[in-house]
Each structure stands twice: as structure tokens, then as C-alpha cells.
Amino acid sequence: xxKVKRNSWLVALGSLLFSNxxxxxWSGLNMREGVTQISREVYELHMIVLIVCTVIGxxxxxxxxxxxxxxxxxxxxxxxxxxxxxxxxxLWTIMPIIILIVLAVPSTRTLRSMYESGDxxxxxxxxxxxxxxxxxxxxxDPLQEVQFMSAMLTPEDEIYNRTxxxxxxxxxxxxxLVIPINKRIRxxxxxxDVIHAWWVPDFAVKKDAIPGFVHESWTVxxxxxxxRGQCAELCGKDHGFMPIVVRAVEEPxxxxxxxxxxxxxxxxxxxxxKTWTMDELMERGEQxxxxxxxxxxxxxxxxxxPAFPSLVGSxxxxxxxxxxxxxVVNGKAGTAMQAFGAQLNPAQIAAVITYERNAWGNxxxxxxxxSTINDMLSGQ
Amino acid sequence: MNAVIEEHHDxxxxxPDKGFMRWVLTTNHKDIGTLYLWLSFIMFLTGGCMALIxxxxxxxxxxxxxxxxxxxxxxxxxxLIMVFGAxxxxxxxxxxxxxxxxxxxxxxxxxxxxxxSFWILPFAFSMLVSTLFMDGGAPNxxxxxxxxxxxxYAPPSVTFFIFAIHLMGISSIMGSINIIVTILNxxxxxxxxxxxxxxxxxxxxxxxxxxxxxxxxxxxxxxxLMDIHFGTAFFNAGGGGDPVLFQHVFWFFGHPEVYIMILxxxxxxxAIIPTFARKRLFGYDSMVYATAxxxxxxxxxxxxxxxxxxxxxxxxxxFMYATMLIAVPTGVKxxxxxxxxxxxxxxxxxxxxxxxxxxxxxxxxGLSGVMLALTPADFQYHDTYFVVAHFHYVLVPxxxxxxxxxxxxxxxxxxxxxxxxxxxxxxxxxxFIGVNVLFFPQHFVGLAGMPRRIPDYALQFADxxxxxxxxxxxxxxxxxxxxxxxxxxxxxxxxxxxxxxxxAHGLEWTIPSPAPYHTFTTPPKDLAEAHG
Numbered sequence: 069x070x071k072v073k074r075n076s077w078l079v080a081l082g083s084l085l086f087s088n089x090x091x092x093x094w095s096g097l098n099m100r101e102g103v104t105q106i107s108r109e110v111y112e113l114h115m116i117v118l119i120v121c122t123v124i125g126x127x128x129x130x131x132x133x134x135x136x137x138x139x140x141x142x143x144x145x146x147x148x149x150x151x152x153x154x155x156x157x158x159l160w161t162i163m164p165i166i167i168l169i170v171l172a173v174p175s176t177r178t179l180r181s182m183y184e185s186g187d188x189x190x191x192x193x194x195x196x197x198x199x200x201x202x203x204x205x206x207x208x209d210p211l212q213e214v215q216f217m218s219a220m221l222t223p224e225d226e227i228y229n230r231t232x233x234x235x236x237x238x239x240x241x242x243x244x245l246v247i248p249i250n251k252r253i254r255x256x257x258x259x260x261d262v263i264h265a266w267w268v269p270d271f272a273v274k275k276d277a278i279p280g281f282v283h284e285s286w287t288v289x290x291x292x293x294x295x296r297g298q299c300a301e302l303c304g305k306d307h308g309f310m311p312i313v314v315r316a317v318e319e320p321x322x323x324x325x326x327x328x329x330x331x332x333x334x335x336x337x338x339x340x341x342k343t344w345t346m347d348e349l350m351e352r353g354e355q356x357x358x359x360x361x362x363x364x365x366x367x368x369x370x371x372x373x374p375a376f377p378s379l380v381g382s383x384x385x386x387x388x389x390x391x392x393x394x395x396v397v398n399g400k401a402g403t404a405m406q407a408f409g410a411q412l413n414p415a416q417i418a419a420v421i422t423y424e425r426n427a428w429g430n431x432x433x434x435x436x437x438x439s440t441i442n443d444m445l446s447g448q
Numbered sequence: 449m450n451a452v453i454e455e456h457h458d459x460x461x462x463x464p465d466k467g468f469m470r471w472v473l474t475t476n477h478k479d480i481g482t483l484y485l486w487l488s489f490i491m492f493l494t495g496g497c498m499a500l501i502x503x504x505x506x507x508x509x510x511x512x513x514x515x516x517x518x519x520x521x522x523x524x525x526x527x528l529i530m531v532f533g534a535x536x537x538x539x540x541x542x543x544x545x546x547x548x549x550x551x552x553x554x555x556x557x558x559x560x561x562x563x564x565s566f567w568i569l570p571f572a573f574s575m576l577v578s579t580l581f582m583d584g585g586a587p588n589x590x591x592x593x594x595x596x597x598x599x600x601y602a603p604p605s606v607t608f609f610i611f612a613i614h615l616m617g618i619s620s621i622m623g624s625i626n627i628i629v630t631i632l633n634x635x636x637x638x639x640x641x642x643x644x645x646x647x648x649x650x651x652x653x654x655x656x657x658x659x660x661x662x663x664x665x666x667x668x669x670x671x672x673l674m675d676i677h678f679g680t681a682f683f684n685a686g687g688g689g690d691p692v693l694f695q696h697v698f699w700f701f702g703h704p705e706v707y708i709m710i711l712x713x714x715x716x717x718x719a720i721i722p723t724f725a726r727k728r729l730f731g732y733d734s735m736v737y738a739t740a741x742x743x744x745x746x747x748x749x750x751x752x753x754x755x756x757x758x759x760x761x762x763x764x765x766x767f768m769y770a771t772m773l774i775a776v777p778t779g780v781k782x783x784x785x786x787x788x789x790x791x792x793x794x795x796x797x798x799x800x801x802x803x804x805x806x807x808x809x810x811x812x813x814g815l816s817g818v819m820l821a822l823t824p825a826d827f828q829y830h831d832t833y834f835v836v837a838h839f840h841y842v843l844v845p846x847x848x849x850x851x852x853x854x855x856x857x858x859x860x861x862x863x864x865x866x867x868x869x870x871x872x873x874x875x876x877x878x879x880f881i882g883v884n885v886l887f888f889p890q891h892f893v894g895l896a897g898m899p900r901r902i903p904d905y906a907l908q909f910a911d912x913x914x915x916x917x918x919x920x921x922x923x924x925x926x927x928x929x930x931x932x933x934x935x936x937x938x939x940x941x942x943x944x945x946x947x948x949x950x951x952a953h954g955l956e957w958t959i960p961s962p963a964p965y966h967t968f969t970t971p972p973k974d975l976a977e978a979h980g
Binding site for chain 1 (some may be wrong): 487509510512516517520558573583584585588589590594596597600601647670685686689690691692726727728729730731732733734756757759761764765768772773775776779781782786787788789790791792793794795804808811812816819821822823824825827828830831833845862879895896897899901902903904905906907908912927938
């Protein structure tokens with residue numbers, strides 16, 4: 069208990085030093101306190117160690133500056149001859165050890181509570197892709213599972229300074245993760261390609277998403293709100309453009325949202341059976357292309373060869389539709405071309421293939437129906 | 449001193465050969481030291497230009513100058529070139545010049561090997577830099593080149609990167625064997641280990657670190673090569689491999705590596721501060737033991753770079769405690785330097801200014817290191833600009849300032865000419881202000897949540913990034929002044945005395961300025977001055 073008191077005393081001192089006296093808005097310059105018990109503990113730990121380090125620095129630098137002013141030749145200082153003192157050496161070995169122990173105690177406590185595993189109310193699989201996130205809400209009944217991709221919404225025009233940058237520049241996504249407050253949420257974090265890291269500063273959750281591993285992390289959010297983070301591990305070209313947005317809502321709102329997602333998934337499943345027109349496929353295909361393919365193959369389909377090949381008049385696009393479909397569904401090992409069969413639904417895949425074969429002067433007139441893709445996927 | 453000159457006369461009187469072949473064929477430690485230092489400076493400017501491209505792009509939010517792909521190539525090449533091309537060769541160059549002169553040896557123990565270890569490097573770095581012009585571009589996966597981004601997802605140039613790393617490793621291993629053999633075998637008769645100057649001590653320990661970890665790096669890039677070209681799956685989860693293994697091996701090399709870049713700096717500062725405080729180094733013995741402790745600890749803390757990869761809690765706790773321990777011997781060093789200054793009689797020539805700035809700014813980097821050691825807090829700091837600020841504080845005003853301090857301190861001995869003191873001080877103050885304006889704000893944007901290695905950032909980080917970029921250009925262009933001062937000193941200037949600095953102690957100050965081509969062809973007898 070004593071420790072807790074002392075910690076809060078230090079934190080109070082910290083806020084006095086760093087928050088109240090600062091002229092600028094300090095909150096933009098410091099770690100965020102966040103909205104979970106854990107994130108507040110981490111913030112407190114950060115403030116303690118920041119203050120300890122600042123005080124040590126001030127003392128050491130103070131002594132140095134005093135010495136530089138008083139013990140300079142130009143003020144007639146005569147050098148002493150002392151050059152060792154076992155007592156002093158022992159003193160400045162023991163003192164840091166004591167300070168470190170004082171710091172280790174709260175760190176150990178916080179770390180232990182972060183690693184407390186327990187049953188979660190909701191399990192969400194977070195899967196990193198180059199360069200977007202996929203969220204899957206696990207359910208005992210696989211038909212009830214909700215799965216969607218979450219990619220950055222900021223348009224190229226803002227990034228290339230052609231239009232004004234809006235609030236939440238680079239930090240907005242098409243489909244945010246939605247979670248209820250006051251529920252224990254378990255994140256099962258993994259990756260489909262390279263290593264990413266899923267980081268939401270307000271939850272103090274940062275975990276690497278590593279292919280072949282599923283790592284666990286958890287949070288309980290206190291306050292409704294929209295919390296933003298970013299990928300924190302270099303993952304290739306668009307590492308800077310894969311934000312994370314979490315919308316924490318009251319439980320009833322979450323239930324409504326979840327029901328709606330389930331219904332939409334069912335509808336999408338049902339539309340697979342219908343026969344789409346060319347216009348429908350092209351319209352949908354352009355949408356999917358811009359969300360999914362454009363980052364590499366570019367808006368005009370020209371790509372960035374050789375890493376990202378051009379789609380305009382390429383042998384694959386003008387060749388048999390079967391090979392083209394195989395490429396989109398299964399990807400190409402050893403390249404950035406992913407297996408989109410796992411990310412997109414049959415309608416999206418059919419639409420984007422149709423779009424690629426008919427856009428940018430590729431006017432082949434070919435089209436492929438979602439039902440064909442569906443048969444192919446379920447046949448696998 | 450006269451004795452030395454006369455002996456030099458008797459020594460068949462051969463000086464350096466003439467022309468370009470002198471530098472290609474040289475086995476003279478002073479020539480090779482000079483070559484290393486110039487290579488290092490060229491790489492420093494090259495890596496610096498890349499840093500300026502990065503900072504120019506980050507001057508404002510949005511993409512203005514470069515595409516994300518090229519930005520990633522710049523961050524990668526900047527890191528690799530600065531680590532392997534600027535800092536490490538500079539210290540090897542200083543070791544070549546100084547170790548034989550400090551221990552009273554005529555040359556390095558293995559002069560031909562010395563020539564090879566240098567001449568490998570221009571080829572290695574030409575190959576590395578040439579990847580910029582290859583199809584698919586240069587390596588773009590960060591200087592830590594984590595798999596699978598650097599294997600299955602890498603540009604084709606990664607193979608050249610691997611070969612360049614192999615060459616650098618061979619060079620480093622040969623260089624460190626040479627340094628160890630020289631120090632252990634060629635000390636002037638009567639000079640005991642505990643009589644050696646601290647620079648010699650720190651380099652001895654550094655050389656052992658190099659020999660221990662460079663083969664690990666070689667093994668790592670070889671595994672990458674196998675994964676890329678020969679169908680193995682060391683790091684490919686799809687083939688039963690383990691991407692995290694890559695990080696364990698990398699940091700088992702990488703953590704000692706970062707100390708390789710700072711231990712010789714400790715030696716430099718431990719030579720300079722006593723000279724200008726006119727007082728012996730405080731706690732020589734404890735300095736030696738602290739250096740050895742830091743070197744030992746560097747092998748058992750590697751996973752603190754990987755707190756977020758999902759290590760079990762027992763591992764997290766162990767690596768946290770072990771990492772915190774490093775603060776103890778590092779603290780001892782800082783306190784010893786302060787105690788050396790205490791009640792001395794200080795003057796503030798350029799080397800001393802750089803040395804004092806080293807102590808202060810390195811300490812700031814060390815303190816943020818303590819913050820990063822605390823695992824729960826590290827979850828928030830990891831891979832943000834806070835980390836960028838931390839390691840740049842220990843590497844730029846740490847290692848690089850110590851190298852500059854060393855150049856100003858010993859250049860009168862090397863060239864026989866004094867540098868221009870007021871220009872030197874101008875260079876110091878521009879660098880000091882520049883480096884702080886550059887890196888201090890990065891602590892804030894990092895805490896506020898800006899990830900590292902991103903070409904564009906959210907609007908709330910705009911102000912401090914602009915400040916940081918201004919500092920970068922100030923610091924960067926100040927180094928042209930350094931180049932000018934060095935060339936000016938080589939070409940002429942006030943003649944330096946043999947002792948050069950009033951308070952200097954050590955064998956290198958007993959020989960004439962400039963140091964003759966061959967020194968200590970007979971070992972010195974008076975060793976009382978060997979360490980300060």
C-alpha cells in the first residue's frame with residue numbers, strides 16, 4: 069500500500085511539473101493515459117520512470133555544470149590529485165541498484181496483470197495483411213462468425229496534397245473494429261504475410277502479428293469512444309498506411325451492430341447465386357479494385373514493375389480467364405501477390421476479375437459469375 | 449624524443465611510397481588508419497544525405513518528394529551505411545592510428561591482414577550502394593531486415609546485400625583479430641594490462657565482442673540466402689520455419705553490435721576529459737571492470753528488442769531485469785567522468801567540448817534506455833519515434849561526437865598542424881544545437897504515438913517533425929564545415945608541439961608531431977606516462 073501511495077505522489081508531482089506548468093498542451097507530447105485499467109497503470113509507470121530519470125539527469129548535469137563553472141583554469145582553479153575512492157565507487161554502484169529495484173516493482177506488477185489470462189467474453193482474430201487488417205469475431209457456430217477487412221480510408225488526393233487533409237488524416241478506416249465496453253475482449257493476433265504489429269495506444273496493447281503464430285492479448289475498455297492506432301512493425305511499402313480504428317460502444321449498440329453484420333453476411337452469401345450483369349460486376353469490381361488491388365497495381369493498372377506488374381495488356385489478363393482467376397484466388401508464392409480467396413467473398417472476386425479484364429483498355433468483354441468462383445472455392 | 453628521431457634515421461630511412469599504389473599496397477598502420485577514417489567520412493556523408501532525404505520527406509505531412517518504396521530504401525540504407533560504414537570503420541581507423549602508438553608498438557601485429565581488412569570494405573560498400581540502381585530497388589526492409597519481409601518478400605537486390613554483409617563481417621573479424629593480437633603481444637616491455645590507456649582496453653573488449661558476434665550475423669544472412677535461393681524454410685512459417693528465430697539470432701548479434709559502436713567511444717572520452725581537466729582519470733580500475741561488465745551484459749539482454757513478439761512472462765521479466773542492470777556499470781562510467789572533471793582545472797578546447805557533450809547527451813540516451821527497459825512501458829514505446837530518439841542520442845551525440853572529439857584531439861599529432869580552434873568551436877556549437885533540435889522533439893512525437901519507419905504521418909505530429917527536420921539540415925550541413933577544417937589542417941596551420949595539449953599523458957604524445965611514418969621501432973623505456 070505504501071508503494072501505491074508513493075507512486076501516486078510521484079505521479080502528482082509529475083503532473084505538476086509537466087502538465088500544469090507547461091504552456092503548450094502537454095497531452096499531445098506525452099504518452100496517452102488511455103481508457104483501460106492497464107493503460108493507466110502503464111501511464112503511471114511511464115510517469116514514474118520519466119520523473120526518476122529527469123531528476124537523476126538534473127543532478128548529474130547540475131554537478132557537471134557547477135564543476136565546469138567553478139573548476140575552470142580561467143578562474144584560477146588548481147587541479148586536485150585525487151583519482152580514486154572505493155567508498156564513492158561503492159556508493160554509486162549501490163544507489164542505482166536501489167533505484168532500479170524501486171522501478172522494477174511496479175513494472176513487474178503491471179506486467180503480471182497484462183499477462184493474466186482468463187476467459188474472455190469475446191474472441192476476435194486480428195489478422196495482418198499487406199496493408200490492411202482482417203477481423204474475425206469467433207463464434208461456436210461458424211455460420212454466425214463475422215469477418216471483414218479494415219483498410220485505410222484516406223484518399224490518395226489527400227496524401228499527394230491535391231486536396232486538403234481532413235481530420236484523422238491517415239487514421240481513418242472503412243470498417244472499424246467494434247467492441248462493447250466493460251467486456252473482456254481477447255485479441256488473437258496473427259499475420260497472413262509479413263510481420264505486422266497491432267497497436268492501439270489507448271489500450272496499451274501492442275503485439276506483433278507474426279505469420280505462423282497466434283499471440284494473445286486482451287483489453288477491457290471503460291469509456292465509449294473511437295480509438296485509433298497504427299501498424300507498428302515495418303511491413304513493406306504501405307506500412308505507414310494501415311491504421312487501426314476501434315469503436316467502443318455500449319453493449320446494446322454492439323449487439324445491434326453484430327446482428328446487422330450477420331445479416332449482411334447472409335445476404336452476401338445469398339447473392340452469390342444470382343446472375344450478375346456486366347455493369348453490376350464492373351461497378352462492384354472497381355470498388356473492390358480500389359480498396360484491395362490499387363495499392364500495388366496502381367489506379368491505372370500500370371503497377372510499379374518489377375515488384376508490382378502492370379495489368380494493362382499483360383499476358384495473364386488477356387490470356388485464359390482460368391489462370392487469371394487462379395492468380396487472384398491463390399496468389400503467387402514468394403511475391404507480394406496474396407491469395408485473395410481468403411480475404412474476399414465470391415462476388416468480390418468475380419467482380420474484380422471482370423473489372424481487370426475490361427478496364428484500362430483491356431476490353432476483352434469477358435466476365436465471370438460469383439457462382440463460378442463459389443463452386444471453385446468450395447471445390448477446394 | 450630525440451632518441452626516437454635518431455633511431456628513425458637509422459631505420460633505412462624509408463618513408464611512404466609515392467602515388468596511388470602507396471595506399472593500395474600499404475601495410476603501415478598510420479596509412480591504413482587514414483584510409484579507414486576517410487572511408488568512414490565518405491560513408492557518413494552518404495548515409496547523411498539519405499537521412500536528409502528522409503527528413504525532407506517528413507518535413508510536412510503528405511508525400512512530397514519520394515514514394516513510400518524509396519523511403520523504405522532510404523531508411524534501410526541509412527541505417528546500414530551509418531552502422532557498418534560510418535561508425536565501425538571510424539573506430540577501426542582510430543584503433544589503427546592509436547593502439548600501436550599508445551602501447552609503444554612499431555605497427556599492428558598483422559600488417560598484411562590489416563591491408564586486406566581495409567580493402568575489402570570499399571568493394572562491400574560499392575556493392576551495397578549499387579543495389580540502389582538495381583531492378584526492384586535497394587533493400588527496403590529496415591536495417592534490422594526482419595524475415596519474412598527480407599526473404600520471401602524482398603527485392604532481388606537482397607542477395608547483393610547478403611554478400612556485402614558477408615564481406616563487412618570478414619573485414620571486421622580480421623580487423624579485430626589484428627587488434628587483439630597487437631594488444632596482447634606488442635605492448636612495450638614492462639607495460640602491464642592495467643597500465644594500458646582506456647582506449648586500448650575498450651578496443652580490446654570491443655574486438656572480442658566483434659569476433660563473438662560477426663559469425664552469428666554471417667550465419668543469419670546465410671540462412672536468409674538459403675531461404676531465398678535454395679528452398680529451405682528457416683524463417684518461413686509455411687515451411688515449418690520460425691520468423692521469430694530470425695529476431696533472436698539477429699539481436700543476439702545486434703545487441704553486442706550496438707555496444708561495439710559505443711565502447712571505443714568510452715575510451716576516447718576517457719582520454720580527453722583527463723587531459724583538459726588536467727587531472728588523472730578517476731577510477732581507472734572501475735572503468736575497466738565496468739567496460740567488461742557492459743560487454744558481458746550485452747550478450748544476455750537481446751530480447752529486450754523483442755518485448756512485443758509474444759515472449760512468455762518469465763522471459764519478459766528476465767530480460768527486463770537483466771537490461772536494467774546495464775544501467776549500473778554505465779552509471780559508474782558517467783560518475784567517474786564527472787568525478788574526473790570535479791576540482792580539475794578545465795579548459796574547453798574543441799575536443800573537450802565534444803567530450804562533455806558526449807557525457808551529457810549519451811546520458812540522456814542512457815536514461816531513455818532505462819525507460820525502454822521497463823517492459824510494460826516498452827509496449828507503448830516500442831517501434832515509435834521514442835526509440836528512434838533513444839538510439840540516435842547514443843549513436844550521434846554518443847559515438848559520432850566521440851569520433852569527432854578524437855579527430856580534433858589527435859589530428860595535431862597526425863598532421864603536425866593545429867586545427868583552427870574558432871572554426872572547431874563553431875562546428876561544435878552548430879552540431880550540438882543541430883543534433884538536439886533534430887532528436888529531442890522525436891521523444892515527444894514518439895510518446896504521442898508516431899510509429900517509426902513511416903513516410904507520412906497524422907496531422908498531430910506535424911509541428912515537431914518540422915522542427916526535427918530543421919535540426920537535421922542544420923546538423924547535416926555543419927558537417928561540411930568539419931570536412932573543411934580537416935582538409936585545412938592537413939594542408940597547413942600552426943605547427944603543433946610534440947605534447948600538443950598541456951595536460952596530455954600517454955606514449956603517443958612522446959613522439960614528434962607529425963608522427964613519423966615508423967614509430968617505436970625500438971620499444972619505449974619510460975612507461976610512467978602510459979596512462980593518464
